[in-house]
Amino acid sequence: xxxxxxxxxxxxxxxxxxxxxxxxxxxxxxxxxxxxxxxxxxxxxxxxxxxxxxxxxxxxxxxxxxxxxxxxxxxxxxxxxxxxxxxxxxxxxxxxxxxxxxxxxxxxxxxxxxxxxxxxxxxxxxxxxxxxxxxxxxxxxxxxxxxxxxxxxxxxxxxxxxxxxxxxxxxxxxxxxxxxxxxxxxxxxxxxxxxxxxxxxxxxxxxxxxxxxxxxxxxxxxxxxxxxxxxxxxxxxxxxxxxxxxxxxxxxxxxxxxxxxxxxxxxxxxxxxxxxxxxxxxxxxxxxxxxxxxxxxxxxxxxxxxxxxxxxxxxxxxxxxxxxxxxxxxxxxxxxxxxxxxxxxxxxxxxxxxxxxxxxxxxxxxxxxxxxxxxxxxxxxxxxxxxxxxxxxxxxxxxxxxxxxxxxxxxxxxxxxxxxxxxxxxxxxxxxxxxxxxxxxxxxxxxxxxxxxxxxxxxxxxxxxxxxxxxxxxxxxxxxxxxxxxxxxxxxxxxxxxxxxxxxxxxxxxxxxxxxxxxxxxxxxxxxxxxxxxxxxxxxxxxxxxxxxxxxxxxxxxxxxxxxxxxxxxxxxxxx
Ligand code: DMJ
Numbered sequence: 012x013x014x015x016x017x018x019x020x021x022x023x024x025x026x027x028x029x030x031x032x033x034x035x036x037x038x039x040x041x042x043x044x045x046x047x048x049x050x051x052x053x054x055x056x057x058x059x060x061x062x063x064x065x066x067x068x069x070x071x072x073x074x075x076x077x078x079x080x081x082x083x084x085x086x087x088x089x090x091x092x093x094x095x096x097x098x099x100x101x102x103x104x105x106x107x108x109x110x111x112x113x114x115x116x117x118x119x120x121x122x123x124x125x126x127x128x129x130x131x132x133x134x135x136x137x138x139x140x141x142x143x144x145x146x147x148x149x150x151x152x153x154x155x156x157x158x159x160x161x162x163x164x165x166x167x168x169x170x171x172x173x174x175x176x177x178x179x180x181x182x183x184x185x186x187x188x189x190x191x192x193x194x195x196x197x198x199x200x201x202x203x204x205x206x207x208x209x210x211x212x213x214x215x216x217x218x219x220x221x222x223x224x225x226x227x228x229x230x231x232x233x234x235x236x237x238x239x240x241x242x243x244x245x246x247x248x249x250x251x252x253x254x255x256x257x258x259x260x261x262x263x264x265x266x267x268x269x270x271x272x273x274x275x276x277x278x279x280x281x282x283x284x285x286x287x288x289x290x291x292x293x294x295x296x297x298x299x300x301x302x303x304x305x306x307x308x309x310x311x312x313x314x315x316x317x318x319x320x321x322x323x324x325x326x327x328x329x330x331x332x333x334x335x336x337x338x339x340x341x342x343x344x345x346x347x348x349x350x351x352x353x354x355x356x357x358x359x360x361x362x363x364x365x366x367x368x369x370x371x372x373x374x375x376x377x378x379x380x381x382x383x384x385x386x387x388x389x390x391x392x393x394x395x396x397x398x399x400x401x402x403x404x405x406x407x408x409x410x411x412x413x414x415x416x417x418x419x420x421x422x423x424x425x426x427x428x429x430x431x432x433x434x435x436x437x438x439x440x441x442x443x444x445x446x447x448x449x450x451x452x453x454x455x456x457x458x459x460x461x462x463x464x465x466x467x468x469x470x471x472x473x474x475x476x477x478x479x480x481x482x483x484x485x486x487x488x489x490x491x492x493x494x495x496x497x498x499x500x501x502x503x504x505x506x507x508x509x510x511x512x513x514x515x516x517x518x519x520x521x522x523x524x525x526x527x528x529x530x531x532x533x534x535x536x537x538x539x540x541x542x543x544x545x546x547x548x549x550x551x552x553x554x555x556x557x558x559x560x561x562x563x564x565x566x567x568x569x570x571x572x573x574x575x576x577x578x579x580x581x582x583x584x585x586x587x
Contacts, residue, residue, distance in 0.1 A: 142155075148162065155524070203273070216228075221581065235290075314330070315329055338577045407487035410445065
């Protein structure tokens, strides 16, 4: 019955349409005949120009499509059904770059015994994750349960490129299938935008760049679209918490502050999303943040670790290269590299390297001191101008970052030689200190935080407070060892890395599955498992170790072409 009704009502409305069209055609001719010749010419010119305009737009879109890497050509990215366009004020990027071609990268797999051992470690961790936590965020290796954080299968997404690099094809395919069938962003929960970006978005983009499998890009693009409301603030500083299902964002209930590292460590991932999809909104929100941070007052290039999302102003005067500050400095350099690494005052991105260099000078003058008795260089903190000799393990990313900066700046013909020497010297000395933070403890593992002694009469270079004795399987020191070996070619760094790997094997490996963070590195008797295997152990720590042990002749990853995001995910450098 109802279908008959529908058909007949369509018929009537079609008829009515015909009558209206006929009437309007007659009145159009009557009106046209009444016009003077001059008026008719004007109308025809206007018509002609409109047709030209429409045609040029078709051509523009056609060109855009042609620039999309070939594996997208027949699979246009589906827009999320809930997607809402964001306001035009974000759209300040006019050009239309598409600087990569994406193709499947082939990997050798392990070529020596050390690499083989790291792959075994990965498989030991993966097997247990699969058995007890498959599809959940992280494994609890002691209780054989799992912990939830994002509800997005975090360990799977974070591990994708590590498996790819290790040439673990079966595991990679299994993870890929899970992502295609099960990864669902309809999670009604507020999660941290920065953590989501570096791990989930970074993981998907990296997997796409390596494997060229479109599913990763589609998921990355869906994530990007759902995340844009987080950037819709007056100040341009994004909210820290994002609900992917509701596509809403907010500050945490107790503060309107975001952390410096969190708001600044989104750029590489969102820029990459623009380069891949041609959708300029992502790069545009990043430009706004970067410009805002650049314009704010930062004495000696050092920025306080809190920033008010409403006002877009720094809060407090705590300066650290550790928690909440670290990757602001890391991404100044990496974003400059992503934007072409031009050491040229007239380049619109020159401010990034200027800010990075100024901050390195600031770190050198205000935060770096040497210990007593051995003279190890370390990076302390400023708490309202008061120096504290405290250094988080997180700071150990810095030597690698300095070495990376050195590797670019040494190619600039007129870059001051003394500054170059200082950069490399700092990188070498800080790497040594970070290694000593492992070597000087009886377990061979570093605590989360150490305090350094600078008094003349000190007999020990550093000490640990009771609450800071744990080790979370963090990557920063092996990350720096990787850059140092790559850039200086000094094999010593590989030996350091091997010692650290052996210590992880001895004290953090759980007999019947997985690896666990531990409570106390200061005594082999009190190590005690904490029952948590962080996703970054698979995403970063094992990946950097594997790459550190690479034989020079069989290197897979050329730093000329790849940037490594703060969660060790690989993003290509445009036009290289
Ligand atoms: C990771 O998520 C990233 O490396 C981040 O930049 C800092 N913290 C962890 C690892 O320690």
